[in-house]
Amino acid sequence: MQISLYRFDPDTDESPRMDSLELDLPEGRDLMVLDVLELLKAEDSSIAYRRSCREGVCGSDGINMNGRNGLACITPVSEAAPRGKLTLRPLPGLPVVRDLVVDMSQFYRQYEKIEPWLVNDTAPPARERLQSPEDREKLNGLYECILCACCSTACPSFWWNPDKFVGPAGLLQAYRFLADSRDTATAERLAALEDPFSVFRCRGIMNCVSVCPKGLNPTRAIGKIRTMLLSQGI
Amino acid sequence: MSRLPTMEFDGVIVGGGGAGMRAGLQLAQSGLKTAVISKVFPTRSHTVSAQGGITCAIGSDDPDDDWRWHMYDTVKGSDYIGDQDAIEYMCSVGPEAVYELEHMGLPFTRTESGRIYQRPFGGQSKDYGKGGQASRTCAAEDRTGHALLHTLYQNNLKAGTTFLNEWFAIDLVLNQDGEVCGLVALEIESGEVVFVKSRATVLATGGAGRIYATTTNALMNTGDGVGMALRAGFPVQDIEMWQFHPTGIHQAGVLVTEGCRGEGGYLVNKDGERFMERYAPTAKDLAGRDVVARSMILEIMDGRGVGEDADHVLLKLDHLGEDTLRKRLPGIIELSKTFAHVDPAREPIPVVPTCHYMMGGVPTNIHGQALTQGVDGADRVVGGLYAIGEVACVSVHGANRLGGNSLLDLVVFGRAAGIHIEEAMRQGIDRRGPGEEDLARATARLERWNGSSSGESVADLKRELQRLMLVNFNVFRSGENMRSSIGELAELRERIARAHLADKSRVFNTARLEALELDNLLEVAEATAIVAEARTESRGAHARNDYTERDDDNWLCHSIYFAPDKRVGKRSVNFTPQTMEPFNPTERSY
Numbered sequence: 001m002q003i004s005l006y007r008f009d010p011d012t013d014e015s016p017r018m019d020s021l022e023l024d025l026p027e028g029r030d031l032m033v034l035d036v037l038e039l040l041k042a043e044d045s046s047i048a049y050r051r052s053c054r055e056g057v058c059g060s061d062g063i064n065m066n067g068r069n070g071l072a073c074i075t076p077v078s079e080a081a082p083r084g085k086l087t088l089r090p091l092p093g094l095p096v097v098r099d100l101v102v103d104m105s106q107f108y109r110q111y112e113k114i115e116p117w118l119v120n121d122t123a124p125p126a127r128e129r130l131q132s133p134e135d136r137e138k139l140n141g142l143y144e145c146i147l148c149a150c151c152s153t154a155c156p157s158f159w160w161n162p163d164k165f166v167g168p169a170g171l172l173q174a175y176r177f178l179a180d181s182r183d184t185a186t187a188e189r190l191a192a193l194e195d196p197f198s199v200f201r202c203r204g205i206m207n208c209v210s211v212c213p214k215g216l217n218p219t220r221a222i223g224k225i226r227t228m229l230l231s232q233g234i
Numbered sequence: 235m236s237r238l239p240t241m242e243f244d245g246v247i248v249g250g251g252g253a254g255m256r257a258g259l260q261l262a263q264s265g266l267k268t269a270v271i272s273k274v275f276p277t278r279s280h281t282v283s284a285q286g287g288i289t290c291a292i293g294s295d296d297p298d299d300d301w302r303w304h305m306y307d308t309v310k311g312s313d314y315i316g317d318q319d320a321i322e323y324m325c326s327v328g329p330e331a332v333y334e335l336e337h338m339g340l341p342f343t344r345t346e347s348g349r350i351y352q353r354p355f356g357g358q359s360k361d362y363g364k365g366g367q368a369s370r371t372c373a374a375e376d377r378t379g380h381a382l383l384h385t386l387y388q389n390n391l392k393a394g395t396t397f398l399n400e401w402f403a404i405d406l407v408l409n410q411d412g413e414v415c416g417l418v419a420l421e422i423e424s425g426e427v428v429f430v431k432s433r434a435t436v437l438a439t440g441g442a443g444r445i446y447a448t449t450t451n452a453l454m455n456t457g458d459g460v461g462m463a464l465r466a467g468f469p470v471q472d473i474e475m476w477q478f479h480p481t482g483i484h485q486a487g488v489l490v491t492e493g494c495r496g497e498g499g500y501l502v503n504k505d506g507e508r509f510m511e512r513y514a515p516t517a518k519d520l521a522g523r524d525v526v527a528r529s530m531i532l533e534i535m536d537g538r539g540v541g542e543d544a545d546h547v548l549l550k551l552d553h554l555g556e557d558t559l560r561k562r563l564p565g566i567i568e569l570s571k572t573f574a575h576v577d578p579a580r581e582p583i584p585v586v587p588t589c590h591y592m593m594g595g596v597p598t599n600i601h602g603q604a605l606t607q608g609v610d611g612a613d614r615v616v617g618g619l620y621a622i623g624e625v626a627c628v629s630v631h632g633a634n635r636l637g638g639n640s641l642l643d644l645v646v647f648g649r650a651a652g653i654h655i656e657e658a659m660r661q662g663i664d665r666r667g668p669g670e671e672d673l674a675r676a677t678a679r680l681e682r683w684n685g686s687s688s689g690e691s692v693a694d695l696k697r698e699l700q701r702l703m704l705v706n707f708n709v710f711r712s713g714e715n716m717r718s719s720i721g722e723l724a725e726l727r728e729r730i731a732r733a734h735l736a737d738k739s740r741v742f743n744t745a746r747l748e749a750l751e752l753d754n755l756l757e758v759a760e761a762t763a764i765v766a767e768a769r770t771e772s773r774g775a776h777a778r779n780d781y782t783e784r785d786d787d788n789w790l791c792h793s794i795y796f797a798p799d800k801r802v803g804k805r806s807v808n809f810t811p812q813t814m815e816p817f818n819p820t821e822r823s824y
Contacts, residue, residue, distance in 0.1 A: 011740055042693040045745035046737040050274070053452040055488045055569060057380060058278040074572050097423055098742040104275070117388040118339025127292070128336040130348030139341045143374075143381060147277055182339070 059146035151208035168218030250276030252644035253623025254438030260652025284379025286493035289638030312632020413617030461754030482588025521824035602651030633774020
């Protein structure tokens with residue numbers, strides 16, 4: 001198989017390059033892209049990328065495969081490269097540390113900005129706070145985010161304003177707490193999102209929805225936040 | 235090495251999984267100067283992969299549930315070498331720790347009355363084994379670990395915990411009094427090596443399933459804490475006890491939660507027979523994991539395996555209906571489709587027992603303080619060192635862990651260690667700093683790799699080690715194979731000491747990390763092999779075909795292992811819970 005791999009080491013390279021590599025894939029198994037990376041690394045240990053759980057839940061190995069963001073560990077090679085050539089690049093829009101490793105700090109800062117923790121200003125009961133199955137159901141499609149950054153780094157609005165636009169991942173989590181019947185900070189949360197950038201920089205491009213490896217829908221969550229902001233304004 | 239840059243904290247936690255972050259939260263809230271060091275961004279820690287739930291008698295499913303029943307089940311599950319004071323503490327404090335998680339925002343699945351949903355799990359009973367199957371495992375769908383880990387990270391953000399993310403711990407630093415006064419760590423992005431000085435150092439580094447060629451564990455579960463403890467001369471306990479989870483996806487090794495069987499799924503052999511009815515007539519598919527794993531292997535060895543090589547069995551879920559699967563096991567649908575190419579609503583999942591959990595680890599008391607043995611064989615607290623979670627051996631799991639007890643272990647003992655450190659700091663601790671030689675000892679293996687100029691590759695040696703462990707230290711073990719493996723591991727040690735780190739670059743050098751991890755894998759593998767061969771009985775997860783029976787006369791005890799002289803010793807099991815009579819060993823059947 002033909003592989004084109006993004007390489008960059010800031011200590012030795014003035015600019016990044018794409019290396020052309022050949023790899024004999026074992027017969028009869030549809031490998032994941034991460035398997036391909038591991039095979040390449042066994043040959044050339046200097047190739048750098050993040051990986052851990054290898055089952056799509058830790059969110060380490062978000063990369064760009066043939067132009068599309070996804071998790072290397074749950075993307076079959078046949079799906080990433082239907083025409084046989086696999087092109088692997090780091091997630092776009094974030095500074096590259098080395099090879100496929102990007103500097104995620106801007107992404108994490110946006111996540112922190114929405115204060116992603118439950119706020120409840122009543123004293124906790126001796127047991128759990130009750131929540132109906134219907135109210136709990138509202139968190140599905142939100143809490144499952146793995147912070148892989150595939151969505152935010154596929155978002156043109158985030159590329160333009162990574163310092164001011166919270167981005168799809170952060171906003172999905174903002175809505176996760178707005179939607180939680182146990183959270184009492186709705187007004188404060190909405191007030192923090194009112195400015196022209198935090199939420200309103202979303203242009204409904206929906207790249208986030210099309211790349212999310214967990215099948216989540218940040219655009220819908222952003223729409224719900226906007227509706228809440230509007231109804232609050234009225 | 236020239237003088238190392240130094241950072242100083244009251245407490246340093248190595249590892250940002252469930253245990254590390256629970257301890258980190260406790261310490262951050264106490265106002266002490268603490269840091270969590272993690273080789274990955276914390277939400278990437280392996281706790282994230284835990285699926286089925288956290289077992290705890292909160293009485294949601296059954297208002298009469300009792301933590302003492304949970305304790306009974308855990309003691310029995312441990313095949314009687316779990317420490318009863320520690321199990322008593324875990325099961326009785328558990329409800330408080332679980333409610334705290336809920337208050338922090340953990341999105342548990344709910345019952346109609348709005349309480350936390352609890353599902354049946356293996357080895358859980360009511361009324362001390364006499365009242366039938368208990369539903370005691372608190373769940374957030376089948377993503378409980380993910381929900382728990384993210385909730386803890388979020389609350390650490392709120393509490394202002396200092397995180398040193400993507401830092402790799404190389405070795406502990408001891409002072410001239412033999413106390414731990416911090417560690418040497420490598421900042422992965424910059425390649426800088428730093429002495430992290432600390433008055434309390436907490437190992438929360440998780441397991442080491444990667445000593446096996448197939449495992450449910452993440453690629454980073456390389457036993458770094460065990461390696462650090464052993465190299466520093468501290469012992470590990472019960473390290474021969476490795477849990478093989480009955481349902482790892484055939485070939486991929488990916489975990490399929492026991493919750494599948496809890497929700498009503500069951501295993502079948504090639505004849506479509508529900509074979510667990512023969513091996514465990516009462517609990518059937520929800521017997522202890524060691525029991526189910528052995529039964530599966532026996533079926534396969536008797537020629538009733540499935541597939542071209544008749545090397546696995548099937549987990550049947552389709553009778554549960556698509557609706558239940560979607561509601562209770564959505565993650566399993568995803569994983570089955572991705573890694574087994576089956577839709578469990580229609581076809582069964584091919585599964586095989588797969589290395590899953592390290593019951594052994596650094597021995598500790600219930601405050602998480604690491605223990606060693608004095609010359610008289612009595613327990614002695616290691617100054618400055620704590621261990622919590624999978625790297626620790628409190629021991630609440632003994633020879634076989636029950637499903638759902640690992641998440642409980644993490645939060646209960648992460649919290650306990652935090653409370654103890656807080657109290658110890660308040661009373662005042664002063665430790666001598668290290669000398670130049672002490673620091674040099676802690677950086678020696680990094681220097682060795684950095685100075686290597688030729689030799690075998692890390693990838694090749696790792697593959698060999700993992701293969702050796704998979705073949706010889708699996709569900710069933712033979713004395714002969716174990717003895718020859720010990721020789722091969724001694725050779726591997728010499729070869730690894732001469733191996734080559736080809737990439738010497740500075741920035742985000744993952745080849746260097748894998749080399750440092752290989753040192754740790756070797757420590758865990760060799761300890762496992764030597765102690766497994768020494769324990770001449772079958773108990774819990776340790777099943778030998780040359781010593782097929784449990785031997786309470788000689789082995790109703792912990793094993794303890796010291797790496798410097800490869801010495802195996804024994805340590806008493808605690809049979810003195812504080813509030814009740816102990817559970818005495820009886821024959822264990824399900």
